[in-house]
Amino acid sequence: xxxxxxxxxxxxxxxxxxxxxxxxxxxxxxxxxxxxxxxxxxxxxxxxxxxxxxxxxxxxxxxxxxxxxxxxxxxxxxxxxxxxxxxxxxxxxxxxxxxxxxxxxxxxxxxxxxxxxxxxxxxxxxxxxxxxxxxxxxxxxxxxxxxxxxxxxxxxxxxxxxxxxxxxxxxxxxxxxxxxxxxxxxxxxxxxxxxxxxxxxxxxxxxxxxxxxxxxxxxxxxxxxxxxxxxxxxxxxxxxxxxxxxxxxxxxxxxxxxxxxxxxxxxxxxxxxxxxxxxxxxxxxxxxxxxxxxxxxxxxxxxxxxxxxxxxxx
Numbered sequence: 001x002x003x004x005x006x007x008x009x010x011x012x013x014x015x016x017x018x019x020x021x022x023x024x025x026x027x028x029x030x031x032x033x034x035x036x037x038x039x040x041x042x043x044x045x046x047x048x049x050x051x052x053x054x055x056x057x058x059x060x061x062x063x064x065x066x067x068x069x070x071x072x073x074x075x076x077x078x079x080x081x082x083x084x085x086x087x088x089x090x091x092x093x094x095x096x097x098x099x100x101x102x103x104x105x106x107x108x109x110x111x112x113x114x115x116x117x118x119x120x121x122x123x124x125x126x127x128x129x130x131x132x133x134x135x136x137x138x139x140x141x142x143x144x145x146x147x148x149x150x151x152x153x154x155x156x157x158x159x160x161x162x163x164x165x166x167x168x169x170x171x172x173x174x175x176x177x178x179x180x181x182x183x184x185x186x187x188x189x190x191x192x193x194x195x196x197x198x199x200x201x202x203x204x205x206x207x208x209x210x211x212x213x214x215x216x217x218x219x220x221x222x223x224x225x226x227x228x229x230x231x232x233x234x235x236x237x238x239x240x241x242x243x244x245x246x247x248x249x250x251x252x253x254x255x256x257x258x259x260x261x262x263x264x265x266x267x268x269x270x271x272x273x274x275x276x277x278x279x280x281x282x283x284x285x286x287x288x289x290x291x292x293x294x295x296x297x298x299x300x301x302x303x304x305x306x307x308x309x310x311x312x313x314x
Contacts, residue, residue, distance in 0.1 A: 001234065002031045002071040008078055009067060009085070015039055017059065017066075019052040022198050029196075042198040044182075050214035051206040053159070054168055054179040055199060062162040065092050068211070070155050074243055076230025088158040088225045091127055096223040097167065098158040099130065099216060101151025103228040110236065110300045112136055112153035112212070113145045114224050130222040133212060136300075151224060153212065154231055167221065172214040178206035237283040238299040241266040255286075266296065 006016060015037035018028050022042030032038050041055050053068055060066060067085060075081045088098045101114045112135045116128035133153060134145060168176040185200030207214075216222050232239055244252040244266070251259050255269030260277045267274050271288040283299055285292040294302060 001073075002028065005069050005071045005073065006032060006036075008075060008081060009069070011082060012067070012085075014064070017041060017056040019043060019055055021046065025196060025198075039195040039197065042196070043203060044199060044201055045204045047203060047206045048208045049155070049211045050168075050172055050175050050209045051179050051203065053157075053164070053211045054172075054176055054206075055183070055203070057159070057161050057164050057168075058180060058183050059197065060161045062165070064161045065089055066157075066159045066161060066164070068157040068159065070233075070235070072233065072235045073154070073156070074230075074232040074234050074239075076232075078229070080229035081227065081231075084225055084227045084229065085158070087127065091223055091225060092158040092160050095160065095163060095221065097160075097163065097216060097219055097221050099212075099222065099224045100154040100156040100158075100227045101224040102154045102231045103226055104146050104150075104152055107139060107142050107146065108152065109136060109139055109142050110238070111233065113142070113150045114153050115145065115148070115150045116224050127223055127225050130216070130224050133217050151226060152231075154227060155212070155233070156227075157211065157216070163221065164215070167215050167219050171218045172207070172209065175206045175209065175214060178202050182206075236299045237266050237285070237294070237302070238296050241283070241296060264296070 016032060017039045019041040020028055020043065022044060025040045025042050029040060039059055041059065043052065056066060084100060088100065092098045099114060101116065112133060114133055115131045117131040118128065134150070137145060165176065182199040182203035185202060187198040189196040232243060234240055234243060241252050246252050249262065250264035251262060251267060253259065253267045256273040257267045257269055258273065258275045259265065259267060262276045262279045264281045265276065265279060266283045267276065269286045272286050274284055274286050276284065281296045283292065283294050283296055292302070
């Protein structure tokens with residue numbers, strides 16, 4: 001998925017910054033095309049997207065424009081995506097922090113929403129100011145939001161670096177300060193076309209906030225660009241089931257799996273055999289050290305489950 005994300009922006013100039021856990025940097029380096037300048041930024045711990053974006057911004061030039069893309073997204077229409085990116089870069093270059101708002105294709109309670117404001121009296125303009133964010137509404141509210149023209153919050157952004165740092169200092173100064181300290185104590189390993197940075201321990205003290213909450217919600221410099229490109233967030237097992245090839249019974253199977261009289265399941269084994277009989281709409285994932293069983297329509301709750309797992313088990 002990281003390789004697909006990079007391929008979507010191969011038309012753009014400039015280096016690729018990848019922010020990830022320090023233990024993943026070697027594998028990530030192998031996924032980036034040879035000769036493409038890149039900066040690999042290793043987090044000692046995960047501190048959500050605000051700290052990750054700040055880490056990249058502090059290593060970039062103040063004159064740069066950052067395109068921020070999570071690596072777990074699916075884009076069906078890459079050409080339409082690139083057109084939207086070009087438009088967003090143009091808007092960002094005029095002094096705005098830009099979010100991509102996806103035109104909803106269904107009622108969805110697992111995504112956040114962006115409610116656009118009006119732009120020069122045009123309520124359906126391609127580029128509009130952001131009125132407010134709504135985080136994962138219930139079904140009734142989601143239906144109202146879609147009817148009113150709200151967009152899904154994709155979690156993808158375009159930021160002018162200087163403006164982003166300015167807004168971080170206004171709205172999330174502790175995040176900016178802790179990340180800056182982690183830069184000052186970081187370990188740098190620069191090679192030809194490759195820069196590896198392992199951030200210092202101060203990074204762990206940065207508040208755990210998304211860039212949406214830390215900056216995009218309080219800023220008055222936000223704008224949203226509409227995106228209609230077959231976007232899907234593959235950050236859940238439900239999304240993987242939707243996007244994967246299904247058999248005649250609607251099951252998606254990977255690894256050693258046996259299913260009898262079962263339908264519409266996502267069954268993935270990375271070790272032991274999974275065997276199911278007479279079940280429907282489940283996610284069953286088995287690794288060498290853990291097993292997950294959850295209804296597909298509760299797949300968004302896995303994050304809360306992970307937070308309950310004792311550290312020694314993780």
